[in-house]
Amino acid sequence: MDEVPTGDExxxxxxAxxxxxxxRIVGALLEGRNYVSRLARELGIGRPLLHMHLQRLEAAGLVVGTLELSESGKSMKYFELTPFCFxxxxxxxASAALTLTEEERPTMKESAK
Amino acid sequence: MDEVPTGDExxxxxxAxxxxxxxRIVGALLEGRNYVSRLARELGIGRPLLHMHLQRLEAAGLVVGTLELSESGKSMKYFELTPFCFxxxxxxxASAALTLTEEERPTMKESAK
DNA sequence: GATATGTGTCAGCTTTCTTTGACAGGTGCG
DNA sequence: CGCACCTGTCAAAGAAAGCTGACACATATC
Structure with missing residues (x-):
């Protein structure tokens, strides 16, 4: 039931x-899949901004987007939630912190000591 | 068992x-309560930085700090984890998103009003 | 062609977060 | 007294995140 992720995940x-x-995007997508432009209108934010936020959610594995062709021929990108559970x-x-890689380092300063 | 917080919480x-x-601070405190200076040495970060991070964790209710007087008379601030569960x-x-206040808006210029 | 829909990206600005060094105070001990 | 600890705060710099407008591309309809 619970997912056990690495520190970086x-x-x-x-x-995200x-x-x-x-x-709010997660909340909106809970009611069903939606495409970017419509989602932007419903949430009242700009599409470039929403695009950035969706990319961040997708990078975290919380949503997935699929580019589809509507019957009229327009390409539309639909996003939907993944059934995550943390x-x-x-x-x-604490156990996740043990697997943190230094790539995500806040600051590196490995001198002598 | 699970805590159901508001959006802002x-x-x-x-x-945090x-x-x-x-x-990593949460991981270190899982092994027991600790005071700021020692925690900073063990984690290899500066005291001012750790102080800020602890304040953020405390503001979120994940840790609590108590200023105590050691037997020798020095004042030491001990931090320990709270048994949170989300x-x-x-x-x-989604349900938390419904209770989001606009005060926590992501950058809103409050010129007119 | 003009308009309206959809897609995506980019540069540049503003805001927030993170980090460090310096400073203030306190106590106990040799 | 000077040294070794403890506590806290502040300003400023650097890095990252958030936001906006403009651009380019496609298709369908008027």
């Missing part, structure tokens, strides 16, 4: 969900 | 946990 998930717009406890966070 | 929690240093699913995120 959990970092991307938390970074820790934003008002992206939380538990946030001191234990789960 | 969840936002603070996700923002979505950082490599703060994840479930991250499309449903939990």
């Amino acid at each position: 959990l970092l991307k998930v938390l970074g 969900l820790g934003n008002p717009h992206r939380m 538990a946030l406890t001191p234990q789960s966070v | 969840l936002l603070k929690v996700l923002g 946990l979505g950082n490599p240093h703060r994840m 479930a991250l699913t499309p449903q939990s995120v």
Whole structure:
């Protein structure tokens, strides 16, 4: 039931969900799949902005987008939620922290000591 | 068992946990309470930086700090984890998104009003 | 052709977060 | 006293995130 992610994966998930717009996007997609332009209108934000947010959610594996051709021939990108499930406890966070790679380093300063 | 937070609360929690240093701090505190200077040495980061990160975690309710007087008379601030437990699913995120206040808006210029 | 829909990207600005060094204070001990 | 700890704060710089308008491309309809 619960997914047990690596530190880097959990970092991307938390970074993706820790934003008002992206939380609202998840809420909007819970009612069904939707395409970018319509989603932008419903949420009242610009499409370039929404595009960026969706990319962040997709990079975290929380949504998936598929480019489809409508019957009229226009290409439309539909996004939908993935059935993710993460538990946030001191234990789960701590075990994820152990697998953090230094690529995600906040700052590197490996001199002598 | 699971905590059901408001949108703003969840936002603070996700923002607090979505950082490599703060994840490591949670991992370090899982082994027991600790005071700031020692924690900074063990994690290899500066005290001012750790102080800021701890403040962020405390603002999210994930840790609590208590200023105590050691037997020798020095004042030391001990931090320890709170037994938090959050479930991250499309449903939990969506319901939290409904209670988001506009105060936590992502950059809004408040010129007129 | 002009308009309306859809797609995506880019540069540049603003805002926030992160980080560091310096500074303030306190206590106990040789 | 000077040294070794502890506490806290501040300003400024650097890095990252957020946001906007303009652009380019496609297709269908008027």
